[in-house]
Amino acid sequence: MDILVVGGGGREHAIIWSLAQSPKADKIYCAPGNAGIAQLAECVPIQVNEFKKLADFAEEQKVGLVVIGPDDPLADGIVDVFEHRQIPVYGPRKNAALIEGSKTFMKDLLHKYNIPTAAYAKFDDYTSALQYLQQQSMPIVIKADGLAAGKGVTVAHTMDEAVDALQSIMQDKVFGEAGSKVVIEEFLAGQEMSILAFVDGETVRPMAAAQDHKPAYDNDLGPNTGGMGTYSPLPHIQQSIIDEAIETIIVPTAKAMVAEGRSFSGVLFAGLMISPDGTPKTIEFNARFGDPETQVVLPRLQSDLLEIFLATVNGTLADIEIQWSEQAAVCVILASGGYPAAYAKGLPISGLEHTDEQALVFHAGTALSTDGEVVTNGGRVLGVVGLGTDIATARAKAYEHAEKITFEGKHQRSDIAAKAMQDQ
Template sequence: MRIMVVGGGGREHAIVWALKKSEKVKEIFCAPGNAGIAQLAECVPISVMEFDELISFAKDAYIDLVIVGPDDPLAAGLVDAFEAAGIPAYGPSKAAAEIEGSKIFMKDLLKKYNIPTAAYETFTDYESALSYLREQTAPIVIKADGLAAGKGVTVALTMEEAEKALREAMVDKVFGDAGNQIVIEEFLQGQEMSILAFVDCETVRAMVPAQDHKPIFDGDKGPNTGGMGTYTPLPHIDPAIVQQSIDTIIIPTAKAMVSEGRPFRGVLFAGLMITKDGPKTIEFNARFGDPETQVVLPRLETDLVDIVLASLNGRLDQLDIQWSDEAAVCVIVASEGYPGSYPKGKVISGLEAAEAQGALIFHAGTAKQDDQIVTSGGRVLGIVGRGRDIAEARNRAYEAVAVIDFEGKQNRTDIAAKALV
């Protein structure tokens, strides 16, 4: 098969890496890709939102299958556009992708179908939101309704922080139109857990669970990012809790989407909090998570192409998906200043030495410049160590991080530490 992956981050590098292992794949293209993906696939300089150009290229290159990585093109209907052009595409329709594209849609769906989530109120008017907020107590969560590159959520520990977040979203428009409507939500305490699932309407095949680290600094301090590291498995979380999350949250949500006339086909990603009252939903994403994909796909033993084709052909329920028992830990190496503004074009050294140690290196924000690989994003690399258990995988990841360098490099030093307590 000739396959095109849409996107250019660490998630897409991991997807391309997994596809490359399949005997069913003849050639892989990636639009727009990055310097790491270019080592495995032919990168095509087309942006993820240039729908007409993507479809035109897919036709000219005789693409048999498209896999869409990022949230923005899914929410804007790229899968629908490919299908209308007669090109099979893996990912949810525009209507189904609204489960990520609108937090208010998601919260209202969960409420309607009695699926566990945090208590909340939604607002379109700043004064009303502020009035309600002042009746609450901290900690409290403020969420922009729309897509904001993983940065539209503030966990406010003080009321001053909460009011600032509300003002920034609704008045200052730091997230643009994504902040026209907001959700004010109760703060949930407990362990976070990410479960990605291959979904074909009401058929759900959960992947192995992972845990993300959103704040920029050690100890979960500082502003939220797109994710600073992940690991799998979760030895400190009871497998019964994982199964409860699948049974009470993910499967009912897939069925609810069918009932709403928005059947979901693709990867549904549940961000969960394990509270004293059981698992509750923090968020849903309508695609492979980033950086969860970078640790989950290395554990996948079944051919990813077989899973995608089974989903598209309505046969996912007939597929037995196998996972390895090994552990994987991903440490994100980021640019100085991220998640705020950051410089680009810093030369990266040590990549070959890290790979020689056995690490998997997934490029997130990199580019090629005069035969050198340079930084071009906030999150630059995902360094994945693998081993018999979390401790071994973690040591291997950090050994590789130590040999990679660029000016202003930053990373957390406590990824997966929770699993070792």
């Protein structure tokens, strides 16, 4: 079977790496792809928002399955376009992808169905939002309603920070129309946890849990990013808490979407906070694989990813068993200097030739120069994944391998998975 994967980041590289291991996978295409993906798939110069061109290509090449990676095309209805042309596609339709595309919709859904989440208020005008904000205690969370590449959330510790964030979103429009509405949310303290699940309607098959590191700098300081690293499993979080999160949050949300006439098919990704008393609450939902969570979750998948995708598309996800490895995985993101603010592109990357069975390198923001050299092409450049029998071993391998890769201005956090180490 020939497959087309839409996207060009670290998530898509990990998806393609996993799909390539399936005996059913023949040729894999990726649009637009990146320098690392090009080693596993044929990259096609079509952008993720060029729906007609993508569908035309899929028809011309007679691909058996299209897999959608990023959030923007899902929110804009790419799955509906492929379904209309009767091209098999993996991912949620536009009306279901709204669970990520609008934080207001997501919060209202959870409130309606009594699914645990933080207290919140929503606003579509700056004056009302400001008046409400000035009556709140700090810290508080300010969120742009729409998609903002993982950067539309501010945890404000002072009123000045909160007002600045609100003004940036609603008045300065730093996130464009994504900031036409805001959600102002109670700050939740505790341990963060990500649980991704393969979902088809009310059928939920959870993946291995992971923990992301959003802030740019060590000790969770600095602005939020798309994610600076992640790890799986979570030895410091009891399995009973993970099970509770699945049963009280993810499963009820899948059922709520069906009840709302928005049946979800694809990967439903819950960003959760575990309070000090062990109670999980919802921070956010995403309508696709997380990035960089995918880079540590899929290396632990022992089942055939293509079989899972096909079972979902064919409505038989409930009939298959999914197996996970006991090994640990830790991902360290190598970012461009200045990220998540302005950064340079086109800088040569060295050290990629170093290979190791216990270390994987997933390309995110890379490209090939005119002379065939791999260069930087984004804020998050590479995800270096270490594998091992436990978190400590995997973490050591990830950092060991990360040190071998260099480019001008390279930035990485030095404390990825440190929380798991401290609590063991």
